[in-house]
Amino acid sequence: MNLPVRATVTAKMEAVTPKGDEGLLVEFLRAYRDSVQLVIDEIWGLSEVPSRTELHVMFYSKLMKHGFRAHHVSEIYK
Numbered sequence: 001m002n003l004p005v006r007a008t009v010t011a012k013m014e015a016v017t018p019k020g021d022e023g024l025l026v027e028f029l030r031a032y033r034d035s036v037q038l039v040i041d042e043i044w045g046l047s048e049v050p051s052r053t054e055l056h057v058m059f060y061s062k063l064m065k066h067g068f069r070a071h072h073v074s075e076i077y078k
Contacts, residue, residue, distance in 0.1 A: 035076050
């Protein structure tokens with residue numbers, strides 16, 4: 001007899017920064033948050049949600065100019 005099994009896993013994340021660089025992490029997180037808000041603000045008034053490809057075209061170069069790495073950029077507009 002097979003009984004359904006449900007498991008819940010909680011992951012603990014810890015930011016690791018060199019000692020004394022906590023301010024740099026906070027600065028990065030603020031810039032990341034502001035960039036996510038930029039994307040939201042720009043697509044808010046559109047009649048339909050853009051595809052990921054369209055989001056890439058709209059935001060990739062803008063966000064790269066802010067100094068984000070490529071994987072950060074793709075996560076911001078996703």
